[in-house]
Amino acid sequence: MQKTAIITGASRGIGRAIALELAQQGIYVILIARNSQELTELQTQVEQKGGKADFYALDIAQANEVKSTVEQILDKHSQIDYLINNAGVGSFQEFETFEEAELDRIMNVNIKGTFLLTKELVLHMKSRKQGHIVTIASDVSKRTFPNGSVYCASKYAQDALMSALRKEVRSFGIKVSTIYPGLVDTHFNGNQPGEPDNKNWLKPEDIAQSVSYVLSAPAHVVVDELMIHPLEQDY
Ligand code: NAP
DSSP: OOOEEOOOOOOOOHHHHHHHHHTTTTOOEHHHHOOOOHHHHHHHHHHHHHHHHHEEOOTTTTTHHHHHHHHHHHHHHHHHOEEOOOOOOOOOGGGGGHHHHHHHHHHIIIIIIIHHHHHHHHHHHHHOOOOOEEEEEGGGSSOOOOHHHHHHHHHHHHHHHHHHHEEEEEEEETEEEEEOOBBBSGGGGGGTTTOGTTSSSBOOOHHHHHHHHHHHSOOTTOEEEEOOTTTTTOO
């Protein structure tokens, strides 16, 4: 039976590269983000290359949207093999200038969104006694830096969420892997990909390859954590 993967934050950047990589391997990709136009374009691109894709435009921080979307997905697909938690946002500024609304925005997507979708899929995976959840956290899930307080806190929390879940679900045959990238040249936080200064940063495709590696581990192996940096990044 064809494998299926839900990928959040699939409209651009790392999530888009993961979707293209997995589709190319014959996995049916289910794309999630808010921007339906970018998702339509990606679905077309996947299908033009002979792959299969559906998309659902939603805000992963909205519990009702997540619940009804997962219901629709499970009505169509009897099985979801992989959940790739990739959607995320961040911004960087001095601690005392951070507004409450900005803290809420970052925590809502990075923590609440990751939690909501994972919760729905854990239920499904437990019933099947198999599944693999991969989360794109960050190297700042393990270190901090000035002006990164809220983003680092969200990524530390995302890491802890997944680390505890790993221990909880392994007896159900469910794998939980976390990938910690350093600098990746995407649209993250208003970055413009392709600038000469960033030419040695990781490419979204580098992270897609990491996901592919993690998913291809033999049945008895789980890659718990995978840290990946540009060679030139000083961290
Ligand atoms: P990006 O180009 O800005 O992409 C972020 C993705 O998340 C977009 O597809 C966006 O789609 C989606 N998204 C944001 N808010 C959402 C929401 N409320 N509901 C659903 N989807 C939402 O950034 P990226 O670099 O690819 O980031 C992907 C992940 O990698 C993030 O978790 C980020 O923290 C992590 N990361 C990035 C770097 C880096 O240097 N770029 C390094 C380490 C880790 P819509 O706007 O269409 O919703």
